[in-house]
Amino acid sequence: MIDVNAKIESITYNPILSKELNIYSIKDFYSGKAFSDSSFRVNTEQKDYAISWWVSPKRTRSYPRARVYDTYDHKNRVTILPLVKDEGKDGDRDYLQWDTLSLMSLLQINVIIAPYKHADKNKKYENKITNQTFDQKYIKEKFQELQKYRSDALQWNLNQASNLDEVAELSEKYYYDSISAETGVEMHSRSYFQRRMNSMTEKAEDFKQKSRGLAAEAQNRESLTLQPKESVKTDKGRITIQDHLGGEYYFTTDEIMVEDNKVFLIEKKHTTRTFPSTADIKNGLVRMMLFKNLDTVEIDGERYEPVPILGVTGNELEGYISNSDSIEDNLQSVSDRKRKQIDSLLQEANKNDFTIIISEDTESVEKDLYDRFKAPKQ
Numbered sequence: 001m002i003d004v005n006a007k008i009e010s011i012t013y014n015p016i017l018s019k020e021l022n023i024y025s026i027k028d029f030y031s032g033k034a035f036s037d038s039s040f041r042v043n044t045e046q047k048d049y050a051i052s053w054w055v056s057p058k059r060t061r062s063y064p065r066a067r068v069y070d071t072y073d074h075k076n077r078v079t080i081l082p083l084v085k086d087e088g089k090d091g092d093r094d095y096l097q098w099d100t101l102s103l104m105s106l107l108q109i110n111v112i113i114a115p116y117k118h119a120d121k122n123k124k125y126e127n128k129i130t131n132q133t134f135d136q137k138y139i140k141e142k143f144q145e146l147q148k149y150r151s152d153a154l155q156w157n158l159n160q161a162s163n164l165d166e167v168a169e170l171s172e173k174y175y176y177d178s179i180s181a182e183t184g185v186e187m188h189s190r191s192y193f194q195r196r197m198n199s200m201t202e203k204a205e206d207f208k209q210k211s212r213g214l215a216a217e218a219q220n221r222e223s224l225t226l227q228p229k230e231s232v233k234t235d236k237g238r239i240t241i242q243d244h245l246g247g248e249y250y251f252t253t254d255e256i257m258v259e260d261n262k263v264f265l266i267e268k269k270h271t272t273r274t275f276p277s278t279a280d281i282k283n284g285l286v287r288m289m290l291f292k293n294l295d296t297v298e299i300d301g302e303r304y305e306p307v308p309i310l311g312v313t314g315n316e317l318e319g320y321i322s323n324s325d326s327i328e329d330n331l332q333s334v335s336d337r338k339r340k341q342i343d344s345l346l347q348e349a350n351k352n353d354f355t356i357i358i359s360e361d362t363e364s365v366e367k368d369l370y371d372r373f374k375a376p377k378q
Contacts, residue, residue: 002256004239004263006294006306011107013289016348017282017341018070021050030140032133039070046147050074053134054081058094066282068109072289077109077153078146080139082116082132083167083200084193086175088185089127095196099249101161105154106243107289112142113160115171121183129185135170168197239265241290251287254311263304265291268311275314275338281345284310292354308354312345317360323349331358 021041024034029042029051039052050071055062064081071077081100086093096113104111117135122128149156172193180187237256241249254268267287269276291308298304318333323346334342342358349356 002237002258002299004237004253004256004265004297004299006239006241006297007243008106008241008290008293009244009295011289011293013072013293014348014351015069015073015285016344016351017278017285018073021070021074029143030136032136035133038067041074044147047076048074049076049078051078051080053079056085056092056094057081057083057096057100058085058092059097059100061094063279063283065286066279068104068107069282069286071109072107077107078112078143079104079109080112080114080134082134082171083113083164084171084175084196085116085132086129086187086193088122088125088129088187090125091122091128093188096200098161101157102243103249105157106249108153110146110149110153111157111160112139112146113164113167114139114142115167115174117170117174117178119179119183121185127186129179129183135174138167138170164197164201168201172197237265241294249290251290258299258304261303261305262307263297263299264307264309266309266311267291268313270313272315274316274333275342276312278341281312284312285348288349288352288354292352310349310354310356312356312358314360317358320357320359321346322357323355 019039021039022034022037023041023043024037026042026044028034029040034040034042034051035053039050042049042051052064052067052071054064054067056064059065064079068077068079071079081096083096084093101111114134115138116132117138119129119132122130146156172190175187175193176190179185237253239251239253239256241251243249253265255264255266257264257266267284269280269284271277271280288308288310291306294306296303297306316333317331319331321331321342331339331342345358346356
């Protein structure tokens with residue numbers, strides 16, 4: 001296991017694979033109609049906003065980073081996420097983590113933390129709800145406040161984190177007094193919810209430290225776990241990224257290779273079919289946003305040059321391609337529509353100075369790296 005420590009000052013990135021966002025009126029945004037899209041645009045009299053929203057505050061559910069990615073080529077970016085999502089006693093309960101706010105601040109994305117207000121009973125379970133929707137009145141108030149705000153995303157997000165009392169009170173009221181009564185669903189422990197909210201709202205620094213501790217634990221668990229959608233040949237590595245304000249982000253890399261003064265940070269996206277989903281690829285591209293902007297990288301106190309790599313593999317994919325190859329000559333078994341997407345993906349890698357390798361198996365990814373960087377020099 002290789003542990004990497006890195007520092008980052010700012011992020012510059014030019015997305016190409018982002019989808020064209022539908023434009024909604026401010027009325028449709030406030031009513032909730034716009035939320036039929038995972039990411040969308042809202043035109044106001046002053047500015048044009050690109051807005052995404054999270055189903056859950058947990059980063060591993062519903063590809064929230066892919067939703068954020070689709071807004072990244074717009075100047076004014078907003079993401080809306082719940083402080084907590086409780087699915088009922090038979091489901092999950094997820095809480096906002098400090099490092100999510102830190103990452104959004106690093107990406108210069110303004111965060112609106114909102115409560116869920118309505119839900120339906122999940123007919124498959126006795127104590128589980130589904131189709132949760134936000135308190136649109138609360139979102140309207142916060143968005144109007146944001147429109148008048150004159151500082152950057154970091155300051156806005158810090159202010160949101162320091163004033164969670166209102167959204168915590170509303171979340172408790174809606175889940176335990178409204179949703180539970182209306183659906184007949186028993187929620188998770190209210191007393192634990194209250195303790196958790198107190199730790200988040202009364203002691204902001206404790207909230208940061210607790211969240212970072214949980215993130216570090218998750219990093220350790222992930223470094224020991226092979227996800228079903230990953231095809232990895234060797235052990236994972238751990239990377240801890242620190243920003244200029246001391247915020248820390250805990251990630252795993254699917255593989256780390258060190259050669260001379262270079263460290264190869266390899267993120268892999270795998271499918272048992274032909275090609276991973278677009279959302280999964282975009283999640284990987286958000287990792288590339290971070291890895292390609294690292295200012296310093298150290299292993300055991302020694303500095304290395306970071307080389308970010310995105311490896312894309314599929315069990316039913318035939319052929320092989322990397323940034324410098326021609327898709328027509330090297331890749332088979334993909335549709336014309338998918339070929340266009342892959343071409344855009346290769347362009348994005350070239351434009352943003354990272355390597356992408358697309359292959360039918362993970363061994364080809366390692367072989368390409370070996371041939372490029374470890375083969376004996378002539």
